[in-house]
Amino acid sequence: MTADTVANPELAKAFVGRDVVSMRDFRREEILFVLDLAERFEHTSEPLLGGRVVVNLFFEPSTRTRLSFEAAMVRLGGQNIGFADAGISSVAKGESLADTIRVVENYCDIIVIRHKFEGAARLAAEASRLPVINGGDGSNQHPTQTLLDLFTIRKLHGRLEKLRVAFLGDLKYSRTVHSLIEVLAQFECEFVLVSPQELRMPRDILDDLARDGVRCREEFKPSILPVDVDILYTTRIQKERFVDPVEYERVRNAYRLDREALEVFPRPVTVMHPLPRVNEISTDLDDYEGAAYFQQARNGITVRKTLLSLLLGALP
Amino acid sequence: MTADTVANPELAKAFVGRDVVSMRDFRREEILFVLDLAERFEHTSEPLLGGRVVVNLFFEPSTRTRLSFEAAMVRLGGQNIGFADAGISSVAKGESLADTIRVVENYCDIIVIRHKFEGAARLAAEASRLPVINGGDGSNQHPTQTLLDLFTIRKLHGRLEKLRVAFLGDLKYSRTVHSLIEVLAQFECEFVLVSPQELRMPRDILDDLARDGVRCREEFKPSILPVDVDILYTTRIQKERFVDPVEYERVRNAYRLDREALEVFPRPVTVMHPLPRVNEISTDLDDYEGAAYFQQARNGITVRKTLLSLLLGALP
Amino acid sequence: MTADTVANPELAKAFVGRDVVSMRDFRREEILFVLDLAERFEHTSEPLLGGRVVVNLFFEPSTRTRLSFEAAMVRLGGQNIGFADAGISSVAKGESLADTIRVVENYCDIIVIRHKFEGAARLAAEASRLPVINGGDGSNQHPTQTLLDLFTIRKLHGRLEKLRVAFLGDLKYSRTVHSLIEVLAQFECEFVLVSPQELRMPRDILDDLARDGVRCREEFKPSILPVDVDILYTTRIQKERFVDPVEYERVRNAYRLDREALEVFPRPVTVMHPLPRVNEISTDLDDYEGAAYFQQARNGITVRKTLLSLLLGALP
Numbered sequence: 001m002t003a004d005t006v007a008n009p010e011l012a013k014a015f016v017g018r019d020v021v022s023m024r025d026f027r028r029e030e031i032l033f034v035l036d037l038a039e040r041f042e043h044t045s046e047p048l049l050g051g052r053v054v055v056n057l058f059f060e061p062s063t064r065t066r067l068s069f070e071a072a073m074v075r076l077g078g079q080n081i082g083f084a085d086a087g088i089s090s091v092a093k094g095e096s097l098a099d100t101i102r103v104v105e106n107y108c109d110i111i112v113i114r115h116k117f118e119g120a121a122r123l124a125a126e127a128s129r130l131p132v133i134n135g136g137d138g139s140n141q142h143p144t145q146t147l148l149d150l151f152t153i154r155k156l157h158g159r160l161e162k163l164r165v166a167f168l169g170d171l172k173y174s175r176t177v178h179s180l181i182e183v184l185a186q187f188e189c190e191f192v193l194v195s196p197q198e199l200r201m202p203r204d205i206l207d208d209l210a211r212d213g214v215r216c217r218e219e220f221k222p223s224i225l226p227v228d229v230d231i232l233y234t235t236r237i238q239k240e241r242f243v244d245p246v247e248y249e250r251v252r253n254a255y256r257l258d259r260e261a262l263e264v265f266p267r268p269v270t271v272m273h274p275l276p277r278v279n280e281i282s283t284d285l286d287d288y289e290g291a292a293y294f295q296q297a298r299n300g301i302t303v304r305k306t307l308l309s310l311l312l313g314a315l316p
Numbered sequence: 317m318t319a320d321t322v323a324n325p326e327l328a329k330a331f332v333g334r335d336v337v338s339m340r341d342f343r344r345e346e347i348l349f350v351l352d353l354a355e356r357f358e359h360t361s362e363p364l365l366g367g368r369v370v371v372n373l374f375f376e377p378s379t380r381t382r383l384s385f386e387a388a389m390v391r392l393g394g395q396n397i398g399f400a401d402a403g404i405s406s407v408a409k410g411e412s413l414a415d416t417i418r419v420v421e422n423y424c425d426i427i428v429i430r431h432k433f434e435g436a437a438r439l440a441a442e443a444s445r446l447p448v449i450n451g452g453d454g455s456n457q458h459p460t461q462t463l464l465d466l467f468t469i470r471k472l473h474g475r476l477e478k479l480r481v482a483f484l485g486d487l488k489y490s491r492t493v494h495s496l497i498e499v500l501a502q503f504e505c506e507f508v509l510v511s512p513q514e515l516r517m518p519r520d521i522l523d524d525l526a527r528d529g530v531r532c533r534e535e536f537k538p539s540i541l542p543v544d545v546d547i548l549y550t551t552r553i554q555k556e557r558f559v560d561p562v563e564y565e566r567v568r569n570a571y572r573l574d575r576e577a578l579e580v581f582p583r584p585v586t587v588m589h590p591l592p593r594v595n596e597i598s599t600d601l602d603d604y605e606g607a608a609y610f611q612q613a614r615n616g617i618t619v620r621k622t623l624l625s626l627l628l629g630a631l632p
Numbered sequence: 633m634t635a636d637t638v639a640n641p642e643l644a645k646a647f648v649g650r651d652v653v654s655m656r657d658f659r660r661e662e663i664l665f666v667l668d669l670a671e672r673f674e675h676t677s678e679p680l681l682g683g684r685v686v687v688n689l690f691f692e693p694s695t696r697t698r699l700s701f702e703a704a705m706v707r708l709g710g711q712n713i714g715f716a717d718a719g720i721s722s723v724a725k726g727e728s729l730a731d732t733i734r735v736v737e738n739y740c741d742i743i744v745i746r747h748k749f750e751g752a753a754r755l756a757a758e759a760s761r762l763p764v765i766n767g768g769d770g771s772n773q774h775p776t777q778t779l780l781d782l783f784t785i786r787k788l789h790g791r792l793e794k795l796r797v798a799f800l801g802d803l804k805y806s807r808t809v810h811s812l813i814e815v816l817a818q819f820e821c822e823f824v825l826v827s828p829q830e831l832r833m834p835r836d837i838l839d840d841l842a843r844d845g846v847r848c849r850e851e852f853k854p855s856i857l858p859v860d861v862d863i864l865y866t867t868r869i870q871k872e873r874f875v876d877p878v879e880y881e882r883v884r885n886a887y888r889l890d891r892e893a894l895e896v897f898p899r900p901v902t903v904m905h906p907l908p909r910v911n912e913i914s915t916d917l918d919d920y921e922g923a924a925y926f927q928q929a930r931n932g933i934t935v936r937k938t939l940l941s942l943l944l945g946a947l948p
Contacts, residue, residue, distance in 0.1 A: 071739035095592035106614035107387035276727035298738035395706040411908035422930035423703035
């Protein structure tokens with residue numbers, strides 16, 4: 001990167017020391033600014049974060065997210081400390097989250113937190129004088145996942161505006177889907193929501209979309225995929241959501257994507273998934289032209305490198 | 317730091333390669349030397365430990381202590397390897413502690429050990445040709461906690477000599493209190509020991525203090541705090557120490573510090589706690605002028621940076 | 633190291649990007665090349681791997697092997713991320729090994745994998761475009777253990793050729809022994825296989841040795857040790873191999889090495905063990921002239937530094 005890295009120094013400045021708790025904290029121009037900057041970080045491994053330390057507090061285990069943050073940090077010359085599992089933390093001794101935060105903020109420059117309870121990241125951000133990044137809090141928010149999804153979409157389609165996106169599978173509990181659809185709605189995208197009745201998109205999100213005049217239709221028959229979309233974003237359907245195991249088996253098989261299912265598309269469609277997958281996407285799609293799910297993992301590093309550098313005020 | 321860092325090169329030299337197992341291994345002038353040096357380390361993050369590796373052997377989980385050592389190491393450019401939990405160590409295969417030490421000493425420059433058994437750190441120090449730091453062995457010793465307490469006290473009161481210190485709560489099982497009182501007694505401090513009868517200071521420590529002519533009185537009614545002290549050092553009262561849960565509830569509430577309780581003090585008193593707290597200190601004291609417990613956590617990094625550098629002979 | 637480090641640039645080149653899954657993948661000259669190079673790495677801590685990142689995937693816990701790889705990496709300026717226990721990995725969510733690999737390969741430059749299932753390392757190597765090192769897959773292969781054993785033997789005896797080696801203990805299940813004997817057989821070594829009948833060397837390995845004309849005899853009475861050997865390589869006898877606990881006790885005591893047992897040797901014999909030991913080697917042998925088991929641990933770092941540098945193409 002060169003001295004002109006940050007086209008907009010005012011925006012960059014506004015990120016220094018800031019928390020990343022929810023996508024709702026970001027204005028549209030701020031999101032675009034992060035994505036623009038991320039493009040420049042894609043092939044950069046300058047030691048911008050030399051001497052900086054992150055504490056990764058994974059109260060809920062998440063190998064993928066944790067390793068992605070850690071990799072982003074070390075790729076830029078920074079260091080990681082933390083824990084991967086609350087079981088071995090002093091939380092077991094009955095310490096409050098606010099106390100844990102106020103102790104560890106003495107050990108580092110920035111905090112990443114993953115927690116099973118909604119609101120935990122916000123609470124941590126309020127307790128700390130350091131920037132806090134939400135690495136997922138229950139079924140609430142996981143903003144770096146949303147940013148990497150947006151980065152992946154823009155990279156593959158050249159824009160975020162006016163795309164047609166189908167979301168498939170569990171649309172009720174997937175925070176990934178909820179967060180992404182909210183942002184894409186700001187970019188005049190259209191949506192097809194394909195799910196079983198029992199896992200349809202929550203009412204309040206549908207209402208918000210309707211109120212904002214977003215074009216959106218629900219579809220409860222997965223057998224016919226919406227072939228006029230640019231992107232199929234599919235999710236894991238979890239067994240524990242079903243009372244009846246037979247119903248679960250029926251649904252998961254109905255929502256399984258494979259090469260045959262995609263033959264109806266006139267041209268390759270972008271297939272996305274937050275991973276890990278169980279069997280929602282057949283491995284025969286792994287070398288499909290539109291398969292983007294492993295790229296999403298790669299883009300996660302890029303987006304996290306960008307955010308860590310921004311919040312730490314470490315841009316050149 | 318500059319070349320004059322070490323006012324006393326002879327003392328500094330005596331620390332190189334040394335073990336830190338117990339506060340009893342240190343002479344008074346050595347303790348003061350470490351504290352003096354720590355002051356210079358407070359705002360230093362020079363890569364004095366570049367290329368050095370510590371193995372952190374946490375046979376007993378302790379997030380706070382482990383992260384503090386790890387942060388100290390990376391702040392000075394060093395690297396950490398280790399484990400946070402004996403469950404995932406080869407100890408599970410029946411290996412002796414001495415063997416574990418003689419293997420891992422080939423992997424590093426210095427060893428930090430935390431163990432639930434008293435004497436484990438001494439055993440490790442004897443097995444190893446490398447310096448070993450005791451990160452807490454059962455109810456025995458935790459010397460870096462004592463050093464950070466001393467550092468905090470001197471920073472806030474300008475001296476260690478002739479302070480009046482009240483210890484509150486569980487004085488029977490708290491290794492933190494035992495170790496600190498032994499050192500402060502050498503500096504002509506006076507003590508008030510406030511505890512329930514069943515958790516009073518052990519007889520042998522009281523005898524030692526009496527023998528050395530230390531001014532010290534016990535108090536079994538927590539309702540009236542000793543208002544003539546400079547420092548209130550309180551500790552966690554653990555449920556498992558009580559046969560009767562009703563008695564436990566009574567005691568823990570009686571020893572709880574809050575803003576109202578401190579109103580009897582003519583001027584702000586320094587409130588210390590080794591953390592984690594459960595409810596021994598009300599959060600309404602967190603912004604109290606004398607509240608020092610989060611500072612203790614910060615000072616832990618400083619003291620550990622100092623010790624690691626001293627033992628590794630890495631002073632400039 | 634100087635520019636002439638690699639006597640054979642063609643061989644060095646052939647290692648770049650390669651997987652290390654099984655000793656059978658290496659030709660004799662390649663093994664010797666690695667050992668030659670390792671000698672030069674023994675006292676080197678140049679930051680050859682600065683900016684490089686390994687992901688250590690320990691699906692099965694193994695403190696010793698994990699810390700050894702991590703130490704090798706940081707000694708050369710590289711960085712580690714990973715997990716020490718599959719329990720906290722996304723495998724718990726039902727992800728396939730191939731998917732895990734295809735995600736984490738976006739986070740790093742090289743992968744180390746330890747797994748309880750035979751063939752897991754090969755599968756990982758096939759799934760990844762990055763080099764993969766097998767850190768032990770079930771009872772199958774553990775090639776870096778074999779290389780460090782070979783390095784230790786050559787260092788102590790000046791050669792690998794025509795040595796007389798006794799293997800003691802559990803010869804049925806020890807992958808360490810199986811792998812080492814296969815390689816040493818290529819160097820015209822002779823073997824004495826001392827084990828209880830129920831733990832004798834598997835038939836197929838004996839057949840291979842016989843077919844290749846290797847001199848080899850079995851011995852089922854441990855009471856008389858073969859005094860004409862250069863090396864005694866002993867292993868842990870695991871309780872779970874025995875139906876009868878009395879028989880287990882009898883066998884483990886019969887195969888225990890101590891100073892008295894070695895008095896029959898005309899000159900010091902090299903005593904090796906992959907560690908951890910339980911009671912197979914008395915601690916009274918720890919300062920015996922031929923005791924090499926802690927040296928093996930030290931040599932593990934050297935061999936792993938060498939391999940990591942070779943596979944990453946980081947030689948000067």
